[in-house]
Amino acid sequence: MTTAPKIDLQRVNDVLGRYPKSDARALVNILHDIQAEFRYLPEAALKETASHLGISEAQVYGVVTFYEGFHLEPRGEHVCTVCMGTACHVRGAPRLLEQAERDLEIKSGNTTSDLSFTLEHVNCVGACALGPLVILDGEYHGHVSPDKLSRKLRKLKKKKGSK
Numbered sequence: 001m002t003t004a005p006k007i008d009l010q011r012v013n014d015v016l017g018r019y020p021k022s023d024a025r026a027l028v029n030i031l032h033d034i035q036a037e038f039r040y041l042p043e044a045a046l047k048e049t050a051s052h053l054g055i056s057e058a059q060v061y062g063v064v065t066f067y068e069g070f071h072l073e074p075r076g077e078h079v080c081t082v083c084m085g086t087a088c089h090v091r092g093a094p095r096l097l098e099q100a101e102r103d104l105e106i107k108s109g110n111t112t113s114d115l116s117f118t119l120e121h122v123n124c125v126g127a128c129a130l131g132p133l134v135i136l137d138g139e140y141h142g143h144v145s146p147d148k149l150s151r152k153l154r155k156l157k158k159k160k161g162s163k
């Protein structure tokens with residue numbers, strides 16, 4: 001688990017200000033906007049959201065946990081997702097995941113302490129012909145070898161370092 005960074009509540013209030021008070025129908029849109037702002041849904045932001053909409057925090061969490069796309073833990077600036085579905089698995093996905101775990105020094109399902117990378121794996125994203133498949137920041141990379149993945153990760157690390 002990554003320690004949650006302190007968040008700027010003004011950024012939350014800027015999002016909430018775009019939605020009318022006490023209209024619970026806006027909840028999902030607000031959650032999407034907050035996640036776009038912070039890359040995850042900080043606890044303090046969910047509290048503010050509940051109070052803005054006049055609903056309970058339990059209702060907010062109910063929606064957050066219902067949808068797979070919402071994240072309650074901080075996420076990295078870059079997200080590396082290795083497909084571990086059957087087709088990718090037989091074409092070497094486990095070696096890709098091991099390589100990424102070594103390169104990023106985290107286990108799958110975790111985020112680096114500097115919040116630069118999140119590593120995760122999924123079961124089939126429906127692009128089996130491209131297997132083994134890695135998704136880097138939303139971009140699909142098919143027929144990836146461990147070396148190729150390492151190079152891509154190094155490139156992203158460098159990019160970050162040069163900022």
Ligand code: FES
Nearest residue numbers: 083085088127128
């Ligand atoms: S098993 Fe990887 S995309 Fe289907």
